[in-house]
Amino acid sequence: MAAGLLACLLLAGSALGERLEENTLKAAMAVNIARFTEWPTLDDGVFRLCVYDPGGELLAAFRDLLPKQIHRRDLAVAPIRRTLELGGCQLLFIHDPERVASARLLTAVEGRPVLSIGDTPGFARGAGGIVNLVRQGRKLRFNVNLARARAAGLRISSRLLKLARIVGARR
Amino acid sequence: MNLSRLPCLMFVLLTLVVFRSAPAAGIDDLSLEALMDMEVTSASKKAQALSDAPAAIFVISRDDIRRAGVRSIPEALRLVPGMHVGRIDSNKWAVASRGFNGRFANKLLVMVDGRTVYTPVFSGVYWESLTPMLEDIERIEVIRGPGAALWGANAVNGIINIITRHAADTQGGLVVFGGGSYQKTFGSARYGAELAEGVYGRLYATGFRRGDFDLPDGREGQDDWDAAQSGFRVDAQRGPRDSLTLQGDIGRQHIHQHLSRAVYAPPYLDEFIDSADGRNANLLARWRHTLSPSSEFRLQIYWDQYLRDEALLRQFVSTLDIDMQHSFTLGRRQELIWGLGARRVRDDLSGDGARATPPARVSWLYSAFAQDEILLRPDHLWLTLGVKLEHSDYTGIEVQPTARLMWAWNEQHRFWASVSRAVRTPSRVERTVSFLNVVIPPNSEFNKTPLPLGVLVRGSDDFVSEELIAWELGYRFLARGGFSLDATLFYNDYHHLRANRIGRTALVAGGLQQQLPFTNARSGSTWGAEAAAVWQGGSWWRLDLAWSLLKTRIDTSAEDDVNPQVEYSPEHQLSLRLALDLDRDKRLDLWLRHVGEARALSAISLETVPLDAYTTLDARFAWRLDEHLELSLVARDLFGGGIVEYVQESFTRPEEVPASYYAELRWDF
Numbered sequence: 141m142a143a144g145l146l147a148c149l150l151l152a153g154s155a156l157g158e159r160l161e162e163n164t165l166k167a168a169m170a171v172n173i174a175r176f177t178e179w180p181t182l183d184d185g186v187f188r189l190c191v192y193d194p195g196g197e198l199l200a201a202f203r204d205l206l207p208k209q210i211h212r213r214d215l216a217v218a219p220i221r222r223t224l225e226l227g228g229c230q231l232l233f234i235h236d237p238e239r240v241a242s243a244r245l246l247t248a249v250e251g252r253p254v255l256s257i258g259d260t261p262g263f264a265r266g267a268g269g270i271v272n273l274v275r276q277g278r279k280l281r282f283n284v285n286l287a288r289a290r291a292a293g294l295r296i297s298s299r300l301l302k303l304a305r306i307v308g309a310r311r
Numbered sequence: 312m313n314l315s316r317l318p319c320l321m322f323v324l325l326t327l328v329v330f331r332s333a334p335a336a337g338i339d340d341l342s343l344e345a346l347m348d349m350e351v352t353s354a355s356k357k358a359q360a361l362s363d364a365p366a367a368i369f370v371i372s373r374d375d376i377r378r379a380g381v382r383s384i385p386e387a388l389r390l391v392p393g394m395h396v397g398r399i400d401s402n403k404w405a406v407a408s409r410g411f412n413g414r415f416a417n418k419l420l421v422m423v424d425g426r427t428v429y430t431p432v433f434s435g436v437y438w439e440s441l442t443p444m445l446e447d448i449e450r451i452e453v454i455r456g457p458g459a460a461l462w463g464a465n466a467v468n469g470i471i472n473i474i475t476r477h478a479a480d481t482q483g484g485l486v487v488f489g490g491g492s493y494q495k496t497f498g499s500a501r502y503g504a505e506l507a508e509g510v511y512g513r514l515y516a517t518g519f520r521r522g523d524f525d526l527p528d529g530r531e532g533q534d535d536w537d538a539a540q541s542g543f544r545v546d547a548q549r550g551p552r553d554s555l556t557l558q559g560d561i562g563r564q565h566i567h568q569h570l571s572r573a574v575y576a577p578p579y580l581d582e583f584i585d586s587a588d589g590r591n592a593n594l595l596a597r598w599r600h601t602l603s604p605s606s607e608f609r610l611q612i613y614w615d616q617y618l619r620d621e622a623l624l625r626q627f628v629s630t631l632d633i634d635m636q637h638s639f640t641l642g643r644r645q646e647l648i649w650g651l652g653a654r655r656v657r658d659d660l661s662g663d664g665a666r667a668t669p670p671a672r673v674s675w676l677y678s679a680f681a682q683d684e685i686l687l688r689p690d691h692l693w694l695t696l697g698v699k700l701e702h703s704d705y706t707g708i709e710v711q712p713t714a715r716l717m718w719a720w721n722e723q724h725r726f727w728a729s730v731s732r733a734v735r736t737p738s739r740v741e742r743t744v745s746f747l748n749v750v751i752p753p754n755s756e757f758n759k760t761p762l763p764l765g766v767l768v769r770g771s772d773d774f775v776s777e778e779l780i781a782w783e784l785g786y787r788f789l790a791r792g793g794f795s796l797d798a799t800l801f802y803n804d805y806h807h808l809r810a811n812r813i814g815r816t817a818l819v820a821g822g823l824q825q826q827l828p829f830t831n832a833r834s835g836s837t838w839g840a841e842a843a844a845v846w847q848g849g850s851w852w853r854l855d856l857a858w859s860l861l862k863t864r865i866d867t868s869a870e871d872d873v874n875p876q877v878e879y880s881p882e883h884q885l886s887l888r889l890a891l892d893l894d895r896d897k898r899l900d901l902w903l904r905h906v907g908e909a910r911a912l913s914a915i916s917l918e919t920v921p922l923d924a925y926t927t928l929d930a931r932f933a934w935r936l937d938e939h940l941e942l943s944l945v946a947r948d949l950f951g952g953g954i955v956e957y958v959q960e961s962f963t964r965p966e967e968v969p970a971s972y973y974a975e976l977r978w979d980f
Contacts, residue, residue, distance in 0.1 A: 159350040159895070161850060164338060172343045195370065196362060200789075203722070205338060221363070222646050223604050224686065237449055239477055239546075239554060239599075246551055248604030261479035266509035268551030278350045278938065303343055 163201035165280055166233075166273055170202075170257050173271055173282065174210050174231050176300035179253050180293045182230065187213040190220045190229035192245055198235045223248045234258040234269065242267055253293040264307050270294070272307070283307045352850075352892075365695060365715035365727035367393070367785060367799040369843060371451040373476075378890055378900045380931035380945035382445065382494055382519070382973075384473065385438045389904065390888070391453045392857035393799075393841035394469070395880045397911075397922070397957025400966040401493075401524045401534040402439040402566050405911075405957045408455045408469035409803060410837045410863050412880040413912065414959040418468035418735055418777075420458060424475055424558065425634075426595055426613045427463065431656050431674070432626055434465055434738040440564055440589045440617065442538045444499050444517040446487060446977075449476040455841065456801060457713070457733035457781050461682055463652065464701060467733045467779050468803075475558075478503055478511035478546040484980045491945075491973025495520040495535075509548040516541040523567070524966040527955065532966045533584045538564040552601040557594075564589035570622055570962050571915055572664065575763050575821025579750040580915065582964075587621035606639035623664025623746070623962065629657045641683075649681040658739065664962075665746040667739070677702040693717040703736045706776050727785040734776040741809065741829045745769040748961055749914045750822070757917055763822035766914075768811060771828040778806040793847035802838045807831035813871040832869035838862050855888040875912065875919045883907035883924075896935040903928050911958040913965075920965065925954045939979050946972045 160168070174189070187210040193199045202217045209215060220226060223244055232254050236242045239260065246256060246268040256269040264272035264285040270292065272283040285308035289296050341349075362368050369391045381387045385404040389396045395412050397405040407416040417434035420427065423443060429436045451473050458466030481503040488498035496519065503513030518539035524532040542560030549555065566587040574581045595613035602608055616629040636650030654676040660667035682697035695715040702708050713731035720726065750765045751758040758764040781803045788796040810833045814826035839861040846854040863878040885905040892898050908924040927950050933943035948954075952970035 158348065159352050160338070160346075162351050165346060165349055165351055168338050168341065169343065169346050172341075172346060176343070194362070218690075219363075222640070222684075224640055224643060224646065225689070237477060237480060238474060243551055243554065243599065243601040244604060244607050247601050250551070250604075260477070261482070261511070262509055262548060266548040266550065275351060279347060280349070280351055281347065300343065303347065 161201075162280075163198045164205065166198060166235075166259060167201040167205050169273060169280060169282065170231065170233050171205065171210065171215075173257065173300060174255060176297040177255055177289075178295040178297070179211075179230060179255075181253075182211060182213060183228070185213060186216045187211060187230055188216050188218055188228045189231045189233070190218045190226065191233045191235070192220045192241055193233070193235040194221065195235070198233065202233075220245070226254075229254055231255045231257065234260075234263070236260060239267075242269075249292075251291060255289075255292075255294055264288070271304075281305065362787070362797075363717060363719065363725065365693070365717040365729055365785070367455040367783060367801070367841065369453045369455070369797075371453065373449060376445055376448060376451070378898065378931065378933075379888070379902060380900065380929055380943070380947065382497060383438070384441050384443070384445075384451070387445075387451060388453070388471070389886065390855075390857065391455075392843050392884070392886070393455050393839070393859040393861070394453065395884065395906070395909075397906075397909075398968045399957050399959045400532055400569070400963060401521055402536045402564075402568065403959060403963070404438045405959070406436070406438060407880060408453075409801065409839065410861055410878065410880045411468065412909075412957070414957075417738065418465070419471060420462055420464070420466035420469070421471045421473075423473045424595065425472075425597070425611055426593060426615060427465075427630070427632070428615075429465055430617070430626075430628060431630075431739055432628065432658065432660070433740045434735060437589070437617075437619065439536070439538070439566060440562065440591055440619070442517065442519075442540045442562055442564070443473065443475065443560070444501060444515045444540070444542075446485060446499055447476050447481055447501060447513070447515060449474045449480070455799070456729075456783055456803075457711075457731040457779060461648070461650075461680060461697065461699070463678060463699075464676060464703070465735055467735045467777070475544065478513050478544045479505075481513045481544075482511070485978070487975060487977045489973050489975030491971060493522045493947075493969060493971035494973040495522050497973075497975075506545070510545065511547075512543065512545040514541075514543050524969060525953075526569070526964055526966055532569050532964075534566075534568050534966070536564060536566040538562065538589075554599045556597040559592070559594040561592045562590070566621075568621070569964055569966070571964065572623065572962070573747045573750045573765065575750055575765060575819075577752070579752050579763060583622070585622040587619070589617065589619045591615070591617040602639075606637070608635070608637050610635045622662075624660065624662040627659040631655045644686045646684045647681070648684075650679070652676075652678045654678075660739070660744065665744050667744045669743070672739070672743070674704045676704075691719050701734075701736070705737045705742055706734075709734045709736065709776060723789050723791075725787040727783075727787075729781075729783045731779075731781050731783075733779045733781065735779075736776050737774050740770055741774045742770045742772065745826075748827075749917065751917065753822075760823060765819065765822060765824045767824055767826045769814065769826050769828045771830065773831075774809070774829045775807055775831055777808050777831065780804045793849075794845070796842065796844045798840065798842045800838075800840050802836065804836050806834045808833035808835060808865070810867060810869065810872045810874050812869050813873060827873060830869060830872075832872050833865055833867045835863065835865035837864075851892040853890045855886075855890070857884075857886040859884045878909060879911060881907035881909040881922075881924070898931075898933045900931040900933075901928065902930070906956070912960050913958050914961040915964065920958045922955060922957065925956070926950060927954070941977045943975045943977070944972070945975065946970070 257271040258269045259273045263269040264283045284304040287309045454470040458470045485501045490496040499517035501515035520537040523535040540562035544558040547555045570585045572581045593615040597611040600608045611634045619626045632654040634652040638648040659671040678701045680699040685694045698712040715729040717727045784800045811827035812830045814828045841859040844856040887903045889901045905926045909922045910919040929947045931945045948970045953967045955965045958965045
């Protein structure tokens with residue numbers, strides 16, 4: 141009986157585990173990275189977190205996450221499809237596996253204090269983004285292009301940088 | 312199942328449900344270190360209702376293809392509501408959306424990475440020559456209904472765009488192999504690497520050998536076949552503003568088919584096993600350049616060639632296509648996109664079963680389009696206006712406009728409506744090819760004369776484009792708690808649909824010949840509803856429902872219209888899929904499908920053939936042995952053994968789809 145119960149608990153435990161669905165994990169990490177980033181100025185009221193995700197799955201994960209605040213501002217998750225809608229974004233998450241919109245969106249925020257986060261390989265290097273979430277085996281890691289973050293006027297805390305891999309030009 | 316384990320299972324389920332009910336709590340409070348320590352499980356959330364495209368769009372994801380246990384593109388298309396897929400024999404399918412199905416169905420635009428793969432010979436697709444490496448497909452995007460003006464020729468009742476993965480996403484190696492009853496053996500191998508900073512590439516090879524189906528009388532269909540394909544893709548990023556894609560494939564197929572050729576001597580039908588040969592090759596280059604944050608330019612050039620050598624007909628078709636488009640914003644409310652395209656098709660048709668005049672031909676297709684997307688109320692109301700002009704050698708200029716409105720009431724409820732005009736331009740066969748379809752014995756029901764009567768279907772110079780005006784309404788609902796619904800209503804009004812009329816009768820060697828030229832004598836309408844619902848009950852189970860209803864009415868204006876007026880697609884279809892993550896390493900998928908009764912045209916039997924309704928079940932069990940190795944067992948058509956799903960219009964006999972199983976091993980490194 142005891143063995144049965146133990147097996148039962150183990151089974152339930154293995155089903156839960158220290159695991160998270162990919163989109164949920166990406167959304168949680170993006171919000172966390174934003175907490176360790178300083179913007180030169182922030183509008184009062186809301187922190188606008190913009191998401192390019194035509195499939196909508198990552199967008200749903202951001203909404204499900206329901207974080208209350210970032211930098212003492214209420215979080216507003218805004219879906220983005222066009223460069224027209226980029227105004228007021230503090231963070232721009234680009235999920236674009238087909239690479240149809242990244243270039244336009246990143247060119248639009250180039251040099252502006254917008255923290256761009258993407259999940260396609262090379263996002264923080266040649267593609268022009270700042271933070272790249274990358275899969276390493278079964279874990280999620282991130283690369284930061286520090287020079288580009290500085291050029292955008294963003295300050296990333298040293299605690300975050302300790303966990304990151306720095307890519308791009310060094311100063 | 313051992314009953315003593317039931318309480319345990321209940322406990323596990325309960326734990327999962329309880330923990331699932333508060334998913335957001337906690338995650339947000341986890342530290343970055345804790346998040347980095349989490350294991351990633353594959354993204355399983357997918358709701359069609361999330362799309363904000365004002366069209367009936369359905370996306371088959373990479374995960375769907377894998378979990379459905381399908382080994383070919385048409386089998387994957389069964390997931391789409393409103394899409395009818397009928398298996399004809401071991402190597403032939405009839406695929407259509409919103410009616411008018413057949414092996415030679417002609418109202419779909421099918422593309423692989425922007426390269427058109429339907430043949431201009433009959434405006435349909437040889438699905439058996441479409442054999443990409445399934446594991447490298449990012450997604451299959453299916454739009455039912457006419458393409459927004461953006462899409463090109465033939466986008467009348469639907470568009471299928473097969474999108475392969477970006478080379479940066481296929482780094483490292485992958486080996487898949489397996490085999491079983493009908494799937495004798497199959498295998499794929501791919502290797503991808505970063506060739507230089509920002510330049511990614513991959514190479515792949517894939518192939519299979521499949522067995523045969525049986526005829527209803529118990530004879531073997533002898534229609535086994537094999538195919539192999541190999542290719543590459545390179546994606547290069549040159550600075551943030553330029554990206555370049557170069558890709559190509561070569562493939563070949565050896566197909567056995569049970570053919571029946573019409574002859575002027577008893578028994579007037581010559582049945583034989585044909586050994587057909589298919590070869591295809593293509594090369595595509597695409598350049599994207601960002602001119603400014605609000606403006607982008609894209610240039611695409613491809614070359615595609617296929618050779619299909621079978622009894623009755625040998626086809627060689629070579630296509631060269633160049634296409635550019637430019638998108639930019641105008642003011643703060645409008646996004647414009649326009650483009651130009653030219654396509655040159657060179658073909659060569661020969662063989663004793665069909666006569667093409669001229670046998671070889673070069674034709675040109677020119678197109679221009681413009682589309683304006685207007686934000687009437689930011690975040691709430693969008694209007695899309697578009698028009699496509701297309702010039703073909705056969706019919707001159709065709710104008711295809713569309714108007715679409717999308718209204719997001721709030722994050723949960725969205726509505727869209729559209730009206731579009733689309734045309735299907737004539738195919739090579741409809742204009743310039745004639746073939747002997749059947750010979751009717753003398754002194755029989757359909758031929759009272761003492762001489763055998765050959766029926767010659769003939770292309771006609773008078774044949775013009777088929778026209779469609781389509782009205783659509785859509786609703787998308789995204790509930791909190793994992794339920795979503797995507798529903799569409801449509802009304803299609805067709806004019807100048809194809810029929811055959813009575814032409815000249817002549818005395819030929821062996822008997823009489825009745826010509827049946829193609830004519831645009833018909834009009835008609837179809838209407839129906841389609842729904843896709845997803846219920847993601849927890850992180851470990853999910854239910855997908857696809858349902859469709861289709862009504863067809865066809866009228867003819869010609870008294871001598873000889874084709875039977877029937878519906879070639881079923882009225883009702885239902886698909887129900889349950890995906891279970893049993894634990895960290897084991898997954899179970901069950902897929903139940905019901906297809907309502909329909910009819911198919913069969914020239915051999917001189918009438919339409921009833922197709923019975925059927926219900927069938929597929930099952931897949933996958934077990935991840937370690938981080939890089941997965942074993943899966945798949946059973947297909949479990950109740951479906953021995954069903955005739957569809958019958959080809961001419962030249963072949965009905966065949967039964969057998970129940971089948973296979974095992975697969977997948978290793979990535």
